[in-house]
Amino acid sequence: MGTVLVLYHSLRGHTARVARAICRGVESAGGRAEMMELKEAVHEGVEWDRYDAVVVGAPVLYGTYDREFLAFVARHRAALDAKPNSFFNVSVVARTPEKARPEGNRYLQKFLELSPWKPRDLKCIAGKVDYPAWRWYEVLMIRMIMKFTHGPTDRHAVIDYTDWQDVEAYGRRVAGLARGGA
Ligand SMILES: Cc1cc2nc3c(=O)[nH]c(=O)nc-3n(C[C@H](O)[C@H](O)[C@H](O)COP(=O)(O)O)c2cc1C
Known part of the structure; x- marks a missing residue:
């Protein structure tokens, strides 16, 4: 069974909670999951070979993303591209069904414009006020x-x-990516 890395940035902790719920979803589908915060990834490095799939996520802050987060995904584009991967963003605007869809979420579209890494799978998650x-x-x-x-x-x-059940369902979906099922 595959191991999923959930690599995330979180300013105030809510995206960390989201990452944990994704891990629960992966594990409920029979997979293994590990969480890693951006700072650890930047300063300690990532053993990419240990993982069968990578999920990367960050909150939307003032209409964009943390600069260090964007620099990290750009720098590690090749490692991310080398395995099944997914990107999620967390924002308050995603509280409406229309803006919870990647096509309707302009912050998700903005990530795709800013990032040289083009994720294979996308998810918008409503955050916390x-x-x-x-x-x-x-x-x-x-x-x-x-x-x-x-x-x-x-x-x-x-x-x-945040719809926590939906976040866990996303975790089950990425467990499928790690198994090569998508
Ligand atoms: C400084 C700041 C700026 C934010 N800017 C936006 C924004 O532009 N659009 C939006 O929908 N939500 C915005 N939010 C809401 C966050 O995306 C939301 O609170 C998220 O849950 C924060 O996750 P975190 O606790 O992991 O940092 C902002 C929050 C903060 C603290």
Whole structure:
């Protein structure tokens, strides 16, 4: 049974939780899964040969992605391309069914424009609004984004939009990639 690497960036921990749910999905399909945070991958390196498939994911931050994350996927494009792979993004806009589809999610399209690595499989995951946990300038910016996208603007709002069952189902799908089933 194949081993899946779930390599992720997370600013405040929600994408880490998503990565863990993906691992649960992989394991429920009989596969093995390992999580690795971007910092570890950058500074300690990745033993690519240990994995049969790689899932890479990051949150959308101010309409784009962490610079170090983008640099990492560009640098390791060949290693990623060499095995079955999938990319997921986490954003609040993906809370609507239309924007939860890769074709309808402009942030996913933006990743495809920015990244020289072109993932074979794509997934959009709805993230978390957590105004009390955010810095004042983040609150200011994100409330503006939410105003434009008809999202929550109540500065006390804490809303987890993630469909955890769907995330686990995604994990089962990538377990299939590791088995060569897609
Ligand atoms: C600084 C910051 C900027 C964000 N910008 C966007 C954005 O442009 N569009 C969006 O849909 N969500 C945006 N979000 C929401 C995040 O994508 C969401 O909260 C996600 O769950 C964060 O994951 P993390 O905890 O792993 O960092 C932003 C969040 C933060 C903290």
